[in-house]
Structures are given as C-alpha cells and as structure tokens.
Amino acid sequence: MSLMTEVGQKAFNLGVPIAVHMDVTYRCNERCVHCYLDHDDHGEMTTDEIKGVLDQLAEAGVFFLTFSGGEVFMRRDFFELVEHARRLMFNVKIKTNAVMIHEEEARRIRELGVDTIQISVYSHRPEVHDAITKLPHSFERTVQSIRFLREQGLRVTIANVLMTANYSDHAGVQQLAAELDAQYTLDPTITPMMDGDTGILALRIPGEELQQVFRNPMLVENQEEFCAPPKAPSETDLEGYPCSAGHSFCYVSPYGDVFPCVQFPLPTGNLRRQKFLDIWNFSPQMQEVRSIQAKHLTVCSSCSHVGSCSRCPGLAYMEGSMRGPSTADCEKSFYRTGVPTANMLRLGLSKPHSTTGDTAHLIQIRPVAVPA
Amino acid sequence: MPENCTYIARSSAIAARALAGEMMVMNSADSTFFTLNEVATAIFQAADGRTPLREIVRDRICEQFDVDPGQAQADAEQFVAELSGHGILLVSNQPLSSEPAR
Numbered sequence: 001m002s003l004m005t006e007v008g009q010k011a012f013n014l015g016v017p018i019a020v021h022m023d024v025t026y027r028c029n030e031r032c033v034h035c036y037l038d039h040d041d042h043g044e045m046t047t048d049e050i051k052g053v054l055d056q057l058a059e060a061g062v063f064f065l066t067f068s069g070g071e072v073f074m075r076r077d078f079f080e081l082v083e084h085a086r087r088l089m090f091n092v093k094i095k096t097n098a099v100m101i102h103e104e105e106a107r108r109i110r111e112l113g114v115d116t117i118q119i120s121v122y123s124h125r126p127e128v129h130d131a132i133t134k135l136p137h138s139f140e141r142t143v144q145s146i147r148f149l150r151e152q153g154l155r156v157t158i159a160n161v162l163m164t165a166n167y168s169d170h171a172g173v174q175q176l177a178a179e180l181d182a183q184y185t186l187d188p189t190i191t192p193m194m195d196g197d198t199g200i201l202a203l204r205i206p207g208e209e210l211q212q213v214f215r216n217p218m219l220v221e222n223q224e225e226f227c228a229p230p231k232a233p234s235e236t237d238l239e240g241y242p243c244s245a246g247h248s249f250c251y252v253s254p255y256g257d258v259f260p261c262v263q264f265p266l267p268t269g270n271l272r273r274q275k276f277l278d279i280w281n282f283s284p285q286m287q288e289v290r291s292i293q294a295k296h297l298t299v300c301s302s303c304s305h306v307g308s309c310s311r312c313p314g315l316a317y318m319e320g321s322m323r324g325p326s327t328a329d330c331e332k333s334f335y336r337t338g339v340p341t342a343n344m345l346r347l348g349l350s351k352p353h354s355t356t357g358d359t360a361h362l363i364q365i366r367p368v369a370v371p372a
Numbered sequence: 373m374p375e376n377c378t379y380i381a382r383s384s385a386i387a388a389r390a391l392a393g394e395m396m397v398m399n400s401a402d403s404t405f406f407t408l409n410e411v412a413t414a415i416f417q418a419a420d421g422r423t424p425l426r427e428i429v430r431d432r433i434c435e436q437f438d439v440d441p442g443q444a445q446a447d448a449e450q451f452v453a454e455l456s457g458h459g460i461l462l463v464s465n466q467p468l469s470s471e472p473a474r
Contacts, residue, residue, distance in 0.1 A: 004405055007396060014392055063389040063396055091387035091398050113385045115400040155403070 011061075011248040015290075017280055019064035019244070020057055021262045022252040024050065024081060027074040030097050031134040034163050034203050036193045037070065044254040047077040049272070051084045053252065056276040058088040068095035070254070079108055086112050093118065098145035099138055106148035117149055118157045124172030132165055146180050156182040163190055163203040174218065186219055191263055192318055207335045214336050229339050230305045237307035238295040245313060246289035250280065260289045264314025266322070289313065292323060299325045303342030305333040380452055380461050381421030381468035388416070399459050406460070411437055412451055419461055421468030425452060
C-alpha cells in the first residue's frame, strides 16, 4: 500500500474530510455540449465568504483542495482565492479550460505553488474540439496555454472526456499530451444536468466502443486483471463502503451548498447558514450516506460484481435511490468483464439497456490515468 | 546570538496538514509526499524561521518527549538536513520568514 493510499485510508477511518472539490463559479466562457451546469450566476459566494470557507476547511483537516467550475478564471478574484488557499497550506489543484491563461497567469500559478492544472481537451482536431466547446479557436488557445504552463515547469493533466462526437480521437489526444509533456486521463463520464434533465446522456459512447477502450493496452494497465470475471464476494466486500463520498471527501458549490460529491446532488447543508464541521459531522444526510455498506444495497448486495464494481452512489441516487444500482456502472462492469450484473438479470436483460428510453447508452467509467 | 545558530522555516512551496497528530507534507515542485511522526511534527510546526533549532529541541522536544538532549539535537539536525534536501524546510544561520502550519 502506498503512503498516499495509507493516508487516504486513515482519513476515511477517522472521518476526516481530507479532500474537497470546490466550484467557485458555474459561469463559463465555453458552452460544452455535454456540460451538466446552469451557467447563470444565482448568487455566488463573495471573495470574503469563500476565504471564510477555506479557513474552515483547513481547520477541519482538508489537505487536497480542487478549485473548479464553470471556468475558474471567470472570477476576477480567483488568484486572490488561490493565494489564500496556499497561505493555508492546501495542496491545490485547478481544473480549467485554460483559455484565459497567458504567460503572466502561468507565471502566477507557478509562484503560488499550485500542484496540478487539469485541462479539458476533447480532440487533437481543432474543429472537433471547438464544435464541442462551441467557442471558436478554443483548441488553439487551450493548447497555447498548456505550453505556457509547461514552460513554467507546472504539472499539467489533459482530461479527455469521451462522447459520441469524439470517441475515436483518444489516441490523437494522448499523442498530443505526450508532445506537450502533459499527463493524460480519459473519462467517458457524461452525467445528467443538475436539474435532472437526462437529454445529454444521448452523448454517452456506445457500450461496444467502451469494450475497445477497456481492451486498449495504451489506456488500461493490467488489462487481464482489470477485465477478469468477478471473484465471489467476500464478507469483507459486503462490509465495505462504496467510495469516499461523505467519508473523507465532499463537494462545495459556488453558492455554499455542501454535497457528498460533485456527482452526488444530495443537499446536506449550506455554508452561508451553517459551519462546515456542523454539516460534515451532524448533517442527517451526510450520516445516512456514511452508514451505507455494500450489504445494505438493495440489488447490488447479491451481485457477483459487488466487490469490484465502481458503483457510484451519486449516480444511483440520481437514478432514484442511493442504495439502488447505478445502471451506468452495471453497464461498465458488464462490458469490462462480459458477466451480467444482478440488476441486468433482475430485469431479464442479457445485455445492458439504456434507462433514457432512446438510443443512448449509459456508460460510466472512472478516469483512467495513463502515463504520457 | 549564539555561535552556529541554525534557523529553520517551512518553504512556501509546500502543502501541509496535520492528520491525527501526524503532519502530511507535500512538495508541489516534485510531488514528494511525507508523513512526519509526532516528534518530527513538533519540529516542523516550530519551524517559524525565528526560533533557533537548538531552542526548538530544548523546549519542544526534550521537554515533551523523554529523550537524551544530545541524541535529540543530533536526530533533529539529521531530520532538518533531510527535509531541506527535499525543499520542505529552509535552513539559514539568519532568521527567516515562514507560514504558520495547521
């Protein structure tokens, strides 16, 4: 077990929120076709409010802090927030489209000691990338910004979200990442809109294509083990918890709402009215999320995949129950191993069936990190 | 100022947080990650750039932990040398500035 994993496990066992994802704005200069956010400003926290939240997060033991959005640089005070966070000695990661990062911004990011900058690149073909972001010349600007950041010696990760419009381009983006000396991660996760609208799920890539991703040695390490049929669940598997959401991780929205995860829209409290630790420790919703072990899952507890499935409780919640199955993860387990899940068998399906009722396929896999 | 006085300060390039009495420290420049035990954490937290290392060892280590002063000083100097080699601590014979560690 690596030291990092050991520390993560310790935080999980102690109930310390070691990592927080904070969206500082939902506003954005791009209009990506797959984005789940409402980009209007409905009352973002002020500079002082966010600084106050950061103070509370530091006191609560948060170490890993991800600033994201929206586009973080839409906030004119963004550097002031990063500066405050670094003064509090957080390990800071920034997720951005990088369009607004020039030489001066890149230099400032380095001076502030930011750990990593994660940047979305959808294709190595400018016309495909720009068609997804709906911002002309965004590919050119993003790639130029990555060069500025790399010139400063900063660690850059290119996040390649796969969808119907670009799923054949991952090799090209991976090559581009190598040319730019950036890390590469692939993520075929498309989530419903925050208001529950599932229309954008039609952009998810077909399951058969996902099979190819799972079997691509350039994208998946230890492929044989990764795609092996599931082992019979042990008692330890059934005593286990689904993920770190609500245990050692949570999400803070630009309006001060606290959720177990960025992909788990269960409101647990608001930082404009409550202290962070009061929400973290005493929110009934947070406590409920924390109480769920694999043995409590209505369908998945009897599934052969329960010990190895990446079932996301947030996606399950969006489907209707945080104790229920996440169809997207059922499909992932099926296409990864070829073995049907308990949820599929329950529904009498020999292969996954979309819950959107149209031709869309529900595919979700967690990001796969591949060395550049 | 005593002769051979050593001052230590935390680098502004690092991230650090206490977890159950142990300090997690990460240097963003090379992503090296450490956890410090209770004694090392006490030295790290006292590394304000103004307090000489000898004083830190005397007041924060020897007073709180049952250790031989000579051995504690030698161990502290080795620890400081190791962390300064990773860019976590700055070392000088003059006072330095440092951020407070939580």
